[in-house]
Amino acid sequence: MSESSAPFVKICGLKTGHDVDVAVEAGADAIGFVFAPGSPRTVGAGLARELAARVPDGVLTVGVFRGQPVEEVRRLAEASGVRGVQLHGDEGPEYYEELRAPGRTLLRATAEHVKACGEYGEDLLLLDAPDPGSGKPWNWGSADFAAPEGRWLLAGGLTPANVAEALRTTGAWGVDVSSGVEEGRGVKSPALIRAFVRAAHASGR
Numbered sequence: 001m002s003e004s005s006a007p008f009v010k011i012c013g014l015k016t017g018h019d020v021d022v023a024v025e026a027g028a029d030a031i032g033f034v035f036a037p038g039s040p041r042t043v044g045a046g047l048a049r050e051l052a053a054r055v056p057d058g059v060l061t062v063g064v065f066r067g068q069p070v071e072e073v074r075r076l077a078e079a080s081g082v083r084g085v086q087l088h089g090d091e092g093p094e095y096y097e098e099l100r101a102p103g104r105t106l107l108r109a110t111a112e113h114v115k116a117c118g119e120y121g122e123d124l125l126l127l128d129a130p131d132p133g134s135g136k137p138w139n140w141g142s143a144d145f146a147a148p149e150g151r152w153l154l155a156g157g158l159t160p161a162n163v164a165e166a167l168r169t170t171g172a173w174g175v176d177v178s179s180g181v182e183e184g185r186g187v188k189s190p191a192l193i194r195a196f197v198r199a200a201h202a203s204g205r
């Protein structure tokens with residue numbers, strides 16, 4: 001994982017080799033492949049493996065899951081070769097313990113208030129909207145929002161136009177985006193991917 005002081009940027013829901021190449025060239029730190037069923041971004045293990053193989057070692061590849069049995073998560077992560085596992089369900093700490101493996105980064109996505117990254121054994125915390133991948137923002141800008149301690153990513157309704165302000169307001173360690181870099185639902189825009197990474201890096205956070 002990047003140790004640079006620039007915000008960590010994850011681009012999620014990629015489905016084509018071209019989009020993966022664009023995100024890597026733009027300077028993304030992580031790339032997400034959605035294995036949760038029922039999304040316009042869902043990919044199978046075979047395609048994810050091909051896409052992940054294009055990604056250099058310094059960029060984290062992440063499989064995104066929601067409410068799937070631990071055996072299925074492990075099988076898809078191993079078959080695709082992703083190095084990170086992001087969980088959006090209501091899994092407890094024991095689930096993270098079961099998925100812990102050498103070299104694997106665990107990401108816990110939640111819409112709940114959380115005091116610190118690591119409470120469930122995760123390496124990275126992702127504060128997201130209640131409906132992940134919907135492009136809907138939540139109240140991270142409100143006065144009563146308290147940022148968690150440790151490494152956490154902000155997600156939910158981020159775009160090239162609001163990501164810099166979001167980073168400055170919340171002090172998030174990084175950001176995650178899917179809908180805000182799409183030209184249609186599930187269809188990424190190379191121009192928006194580049195603009196998002198550029199805006200995050202220029203935020204001054």
Ligand SMILES: O=C(O)c1ccccc1NCC(=O)[C@H](O)[C@H](O)COP(=O)(O)O
Nearest residue numbers: 012036039132133135156157177178179
């Ligand atoms: O992208 C999906 O459709 C999806 C489905 C089920 C669980 C998670 C999903 N996506 C997660 C993400 O893409 C990001 O972590 C984040 O929620 C992005 O949100 P947004 O930029 O608002 O689309």
